[in-house]
Amino acid sequence: MEYKDRRELPIGVFDSGVGGLTVVREIMRQIPNEKIVYFGDTARVPYGSKSKDTVTRYSRQIVRFLQTQQVKAIVVACNTASAYALDELEKEIDIPIIGVVKPGAKVATEATRNGRIGVIGTAGTVGSGIYTTYIQQIRPEVEVIGKACPLFVPLVEEGLWQDPVTDEIAMRYLSELIDIGIDTLILGCTHYPLIRSTVGKIMGEHVTLVNPAYETARELKELLMEQELFNPMPPSLGTNKYRFFVSDGAQRFMQFANSIIKYGILSAKVINIEEY
Amino acid sequence: MEYKDRRELPIGVFDSGVGGLTVVREIMRQIPNEKIVYFGDTARVPYGSKSKDTVTRYSRQIVRFLQTQQVKAIVVACNTASAYALDELEKEIDIPIIGVVKPGAKVATEATRNGRIGVIGTAGTVGSGIYTTYIQQIRPEVEVIGKACPLFVPLVEEGLWQDPVTDEIAMRYLSELIDIGIDTLILGCTHYPLIRSTVGKIMGEHVTLVNPAYETARELKELLMEQELFNPMPPSLGTNKYRFFVSDGAQRFMQFANSIIKYGILSAKVINIEEY
Numbered sequence: 001m002e003y004k005d006r007r008e009l010p011i012g013v014f015d016s017g018v019g020g021l022t023v024v025r026e027i028m029r030q031i032p033n034e035k036i037v038y039f040g041d042t043a044r045v046p047y048g049s050k051s052k053d054t055v056t057r058y059s060r061q062i063v064r065f066l067q068t069q070q071v072k073a074i075v076v077a078c079n080t081a082s083a084y085a086l087d088e089l090e091k092e093i094d095i096p097i098i099g100v101v102k103p104g105a106k107v108a109t110e111a112t113r114n115g116r117i118g119v120i121g122t123a124g125t126v127g128s129g130i131y132t133t134y135i136q137q138i139r140p141e142v143e144v145i146g147k148a149c150p151l152f153v154p155l156v157e158e159g160l161w162q163d164p165v166t167d168e169i170a171m172r173y174l175s176e177l178i179d180i181g182i183d184t185l186i187l188g189c190t191h192y193p194l195i196r197s198t199v200g201k202i203m204g205e206h207v208t209l210v211n212p213a214y215e216t217a218r219e220l221k222e223l224l225m226e227q228e229l230f231n232p233m234p235p236s237l238g239t240n241k242y243r244f245f246v247s248d249g250a251q252r253f254m255q256f257a258n259s260i261i262k263y264g265i266l267s268a269k270v271i272n273i274e275e276y
Numbered sequence: 277m278e279y280k281d282r283r284e285l286p287i288g289v290f291d292s293g294v295g296g297l298t299v300v301r302e303i304m305r306q307i308p309n310e311k312i313v314y315f316g317d318t319a320r321v322p323y324g325s326k327s328k329d330t331v332t333r334y335s336r337q338i339v340r341f342l343q344t345q346q347v348k349a350i351v352v353a354c355n356t357a358s359a360y361a362l363d364e365l366e367k368e369i370d371i372p373i374i375g376v377v378k379p380g381a382k383v384a385t386e387a388t389r390n391g392r393i394g395v396i397g398t399a400g401t402v403g404s405g406i407y408t409t410y411i412q413q414i415r416p417e418v419e420v421i422g423k424a425c426p427l428f429v430p431l432v433e434e435g436l437w438q439d440p441v442t443d444e445i446a447m448r449y450l451s452e453l454i455d456i457g458i459d460t461l462i463l464g465c466t467h468y469p470l471i472r473s474t475v476g477k478i479m480g481e482h483v484t485l486v487n488p489a490y491e492t493a494r495e496l497k498e499l500l501m502e503q504e505l506f507n508p509m510p511p512s513l514g515t516n517k518y519r520f521f522v523s524d525g526a527q528r529f530m531q532f533a534n535s536i537i538k539y540g541i542l543s544a545k546v547i548n549i550e551e552y
Contacts, residue, residue, distance in 0.1 A: 165445060
């Protein structure tokens with residue numbers, strides 16, 4: 001493939017598995033002219049319980065793969081990878097790369113009135129303290145309370161988006177944050193928007209839920225505008241606008257993907273990511 | 277290290293993560309003279325939702341690693357890897373290798389009175405139909421009913437071994453098997469012995485629970501005897517009898533390991549398994 005115009009190149013988006021599709025969904029909605037190449041590391045999912053070194057090594061391989069697909073920018077659509085690997089990756093490549101953490105942190109900082117923000121995510125994301133770092137860079141007096149919720153991802157992947165068991169587990173994870181009196185809660189894992197209604201019900205109306213997926217798509221749009229990479233025209237008919245790659249289980253991936261993205265994902269290709 | 281006597285070499289045991297420690301525990305109990313080298317693929321866990329190709333590739337790397345540790349025999353202490361990869365691995369190496377599926381299948385076949393056996397496990401193990409194959413090789417008329425239980429592993433790893441949530445999820449997974457009237461249930465995932473009491477309570481006293489970890493240690497002992505590999509003497513004092521390797525998160529591994537094995541796991545070493 002050759003492109004006369006860099007603006008026509010696709011955006012690369014990656015995640016440890018299927019969660020990043022909530023970010024893809026937002027990009028599709030907010031900047032519909034953009035082509036997307038998605039990679040989900042379904043062979044090595046989940047990242048949330050893995051170490052910084054491992055997540056960084058995996059992310060580096062994925063970035064190398066995405067570069068073979070001639071992407072014009074990369075979105076790290078995984079909170080754990082954004083927390084652990086983004087700083088390293090930024091140094092190593094010459095195209096723009098953004099994560100989901102900074103946009104989410106920024107909006108939460110603007111949203112809080114009482115200065116108490118909760119962050120829910122994987123053990124990796126919460127343990128890294130990265131949301132706290134970003135938030136306190138903007139407003140040092142803000143208190144950030146993190147809570148790891150390791151069962152949310154398996155519950156979402158089992159399809160229990162609205163279920164008494166998910167309610168019960170969510171109650172246990174969130175009660176601490178309710179007691180502390182946070183007024184803003186960051187959904188710090190790309191799976192969590194799918195159980196947004198459960199979380200919202202438990203936290204109550206007075207708590208603002210921040211969805212980094214939404215904020216990331218907004219920031220991506222601004223970035224593309226600034227760097228003159230924004231695609232002004234829809235891709236020509238017959239172009240394969242959205243392409244999906246995974247490291248394992250294409251069938252299972254597509255099933256889940258089609259429950260998140262209503263555009264219809266026709267195919268996903270398995271690649272051996274360890275070769276990159 | 278040099279050994280004058282092959283019988284003094286360690287047993288290699290591997291699993292996708294921590295579950296295989298229930299097999300290690302049985303080996304420690306039943307053949308306490310044996311040294312063990314354990315590898316848990318904590319960087320790429322879980323295997324249960326991955327494809328045959330991926331699980332086989334990962335297992336092959338681990339076997340190569342274990343061979344660098346001069347093991348005299350290998351135990352595949354993971355149902356998914358036993359289901360998908362054992363046949364391949366057997367062809368490729370010249371030391372004895374056994375999995376957990378065959379010993380479990382054999383005992384279940386002996387135990388059933390009404391000819392209806394249930395198997396619970398990961399999507400991979402259950403989908404492979406391997407328990408059915410082995411059982412029907414012995415008794416073709418036996419009916420085998422498989423049920424994938426994807427949430428059991430995360431619930432166990434979250435420490436909810438005895439918890440109303442685990443009860444509720446177990447009720448949902450197992451009700452089908454109760455309705456069918458099985459009289460024998462294979463705990464077809466190495467994590468499941470840890471929620472044996474929950475499963476037993478729901479299935480009732482008249483259902484025999486088969487723990488392949490126990491049966492595998494028995495079969496290993498017989499195999500070592502037959503092949504004159506059984507270590508007749510305890511290792512000399514000061515020998516590092518049990519050694520643990522993981523592909524990620526040694527600290528987290530040790531915490532969990534020490535909740536399963538009462539011998540006290542003093543250390544675990546992280547290696548990069550992708551290099552093997």
